[in-house]
Amino acid sequence: MNNKEKLFSRKSPPAQSARMVETIIGCKWSVTVYHLLLNDINRPGEMVSNVEGLTTKVLNACLKKNVEFGILERIAYNEVPPRVEYKVTNFGNKFIKIIDQLEALQTEINLTE
Template sequence: MVETVIGCKWSLTVLQLVVLGVNRPGEMERSIEGLSAKVLNDCLRRLVEFNVLDKQSYPEMPPRVEYTLTEFGNKFRKVIDALDDLESDFEGAKAGPRGDKHSAQASTSQNGSLGADDA
């Protein structure tokens, strides 16, 4: 399931739009350059199929459809957010000093984690 949802180029972008309150397909299509109506509809259908989004249709003319996160969708979003945080931590670790054991111990001592003097 995760592979299918994440494998779609637009799924995470669409999910982010819904989180930001953009919940109608027309708004989504206008918000994302290069996203066609067909691809958007396929993406939305898949997110509904996997219970990430809920589709609400209103009996109006013209018809109105809105998408909201389900309870599962909120949990799924938290996992994606945690992966984003992990990626940021990884990028920060890559940018930091390499192989300098003493500076790593000093920084962890200052952060309140166990350092050489705390053990």
């Protein structure tokens, strides 16, 4: 075996899109959050109370990552008590369609096995 130069190095950072997909899919709650938002459950407290096993700490980390990548938008209202809601951005809608296609592909694979 010769010592050809490798195409990829473990030390090189992934492209922005690859990092985004790894980060979002790596958070097992992201897809659940998308389904909640599609069902008009857009406040963090509502999300936690509607999903068994989801904690506020984990949800906040998941929401923060999604906001950083531009998938979700955080809307803070200047009210007492403070109110925060999340909504899917235009980019987020496109991203979620891709995730839906991946889920459909997985279902198709499972049916053919």
